[in-house]
Amino acid sequence: MSNRLNLKPNDLSAFWMPFTANRQFKQTPRMLVSARDMHYTTDDGRKVLDGTAGLWCVNAGHCRAKITEAIQTQAAELDYAPAFQMGHPIVFDFANRLVSMAPQGMDHVFFTNSGSESVETALKIALAYHRAKGNGSRFRLIGRERGYHGVNFGGISVGGIVANRKMFGTLLTGVDHMPHTHLPGKNAFTRGEPEHGGDLADQLERIVTLHDASTVAAVIVEPVAGSTGVLIPPKGYLKRLREICDKHDILLIFDEVITGFGRLGTPFGADYFDVVPDIMTTAKGITNGVIPMGAVFVKEEIHDAFMNGPEHLIEFFHGYTYSGNPIACAAGIATLETYQEEGLLTRGAELGNYWEDALHSLKDAPYVIDIRSIGLVGAIELEPMAGQPTKRAFSAFLKAFEKGVLIRTTGDIIALSPPLIIEKGQIDEIVDCLRTVLTEVE
Numbered sequence: 069m070s071n072r073l074n075l076k077p078n079d080l081s082a083f084w085m086p087f088t089a090n091r092q093f094k095q096t097p098r099m100l101v102s103a104r105d106m107h108y109t110t111d112d113g114r115k116v117l118d119g120t121a122g123l124w125c126v127n128a129g130h131c132r133a134k135i136t137e138a139i140q141t142q143a144a145e146l147d148y149a150p151a152f153q154m155g156h157p158i159v160f161d162f163a164n165r166l167v168s169m170a171p172q173g174m175d176h177v178f179f180t181n182s183g184s185e186s187v188e189t190a191l192k193i194a195l196a197y198h199r200a201k202g203n204g205s206r207f208r209l210i211g212r213e214r215g216y217h218g219v220n221f222g223g224i225s226v227g228g229i230v231a232n233r234k235m236f237g238t239l240l241t242g243v244d245h246m247p248h249t250h251l252p253g254k255n256a257f258t259r260g261e262p263e264h265g266g267d268l269a270d271q272l273e274r275i276v277t278l279h280d281a282s283t284v285a286a287v288i289v290e291p292v293a294g295s296t297g298v299l300i301p302p303k304g305y306l307k308r309l310r311e312i313c314d315k316h317d318i319l320l321i322f323d324e325v326i327t328g329f330g331r332l333g334t335p336f337g338a339d340y341f342d343v344v345p346d347i348m349t350t351a352k353g354i355t356n357g358v359i360p361m362g363a364v365f366v367k368e369e370i371h372d373a374f375m376n377g378p379e380h381l382i383e384f385f386h387g388y389t390y391s392g393n394p395i396a397c398a399a400g401i402a403t404l405e406t407y408q409e410e411g412l413l414t415r416g417a418e419l420g421n422y423w424e425d426a427l428h429s430l431k432d433a434p435y436v437i438d439i440r441s442i443g444l445v446g447a448i449e450l451e452p453m454a455g456q457p458t459k460r461a462f463s464a465f466l467k468a469f470e471k472g473v474l475i476r477t478t479g480d481i482i483a484l485s486p487p488l489i490i491e492k493g494q495i496d497e498i499v500d501c502l503r504t505v506l507t508e509v510e
């Protein structure tokens with residue numbers, strides 16, 4: 069193995085890698101040592117086109133000078149300050165900028181350090197909100213099959229991925245799940261929102277009736293489920309969820325950790341689908357992935373429900389040491405400015421047709437059983453290898469990496485979500501690479 073750090077095989081054992089087949093990886097490691105704009109560079113000096121924006125987060129591309137400089141300046145000025153009973157100007161500045169671009173009425177923001185923490189925070193806000201309103205009997209949370217809401221206990225409880233749930237004993241109680249909306253038989257090769265399945269939202273009504281609305285606090289969904297393979301909501305589905313929640317005074321939480329900050333060609337998924345949730349979780353693109361940070365947006369009414377008690381008491385007993393970390397805020401402000409200056413939050417809409425045509429040109433490639441696309445996200449679903457699920461797509465990932473394109477796979481699905489600065493020629497490069505790779509995989 070060659071790399072700039074001269075690591076020996078034994079040097080790889082201390083780091084227990086997340087969401088990785090550690091033993092396999094450590095036999096044939098893949099090392100990224102630097103990055104710029106649309107590319108990573110590997111330890112052996114190869115350039116790799118980033119088809120995934122890191123993990124759906126580096127929306128403005130890598131090592132952007134403005135963001136790097138903002139971090140350096142802030143680190144030299146005020147490196148850390150607590151946000152418990154103390155303030156620093158940059159966190160208020162960043163919060164104001166965020167709410168000014170958020171969907172209408174989402175006027176307050178609570179800072180976290182990751183998508184998982186944003187989810188836990190959102191669930192706690194929902195439960196505490198109902199208590200603050202005198203409705204403590206509303207304790208149930210409803211998620212969805214194939215939902216991914218991070219890895220903490222609340223998130224895996226409302227999430228709908230078996231592998232994330234089965235090893236960890238008792239999860240949160242009082243959780244139920246709606247069915248997922250993926251109908252491959254009916255909606256295969258759809259561009260944008262699928263025609264069929266909007267009525268699956270009525271399953272929420274069924275679940276609410278089963279438990280009685282007076283026990284239900286909140287429903288959480290990703291506007292587009294990303295990590296389980298880019299599952300796009302059928303037409304009318306999210307609007308119907310909104311109606312059912314309104315009818316029963318249930319809070320609607322959108323987990324926008326992936327769909328936030330321009331991924332769909334609009335600032336947030338809520339803007340794309342024209343459905344405003346009550347609570348919105350974000351992370352990833354908030355700082356261009358450069359510094360860990362998340363933010364939970366809430367509607368005025370929710371925030372205000374906490375502000376009625378005695379003034380000297382803490383209204384919401386929750387927070388993190390690094391909530392609103394000044395360096396993360398500096399990175400976030402520079403990121404938002406970059407998005408705005410370069411029109412990146414709507415670039416997915418401008419490039420959408422090109423992206424869609426390019427992806428769908430793979431329709432007749434070997435093993436392809438479905439292609440889905442929306443904004444600058446896409447998925448190519450492969451027929452699983454007999455008796456060895458996930459193997460074919462993972463082999464495509466390895467081959468694409470060898471050929472200089474980073475893709476991501478989840479099960480037998482190839483997921484793509486490039487930085488929003490991508491050019492048409494680079495879209496062609498990704499698709500041409502996949503066309504070749506799919507003829508090479510077993």
Ligand code: PMP
Binds near residue numbers: 181185
């Ligand atoms: N929610 C969603 C919708 C996500 O896609 C993710 C991460 N992929 C998370 C939560 C968790 O975010 P993190 O990994 O930053 O904890």
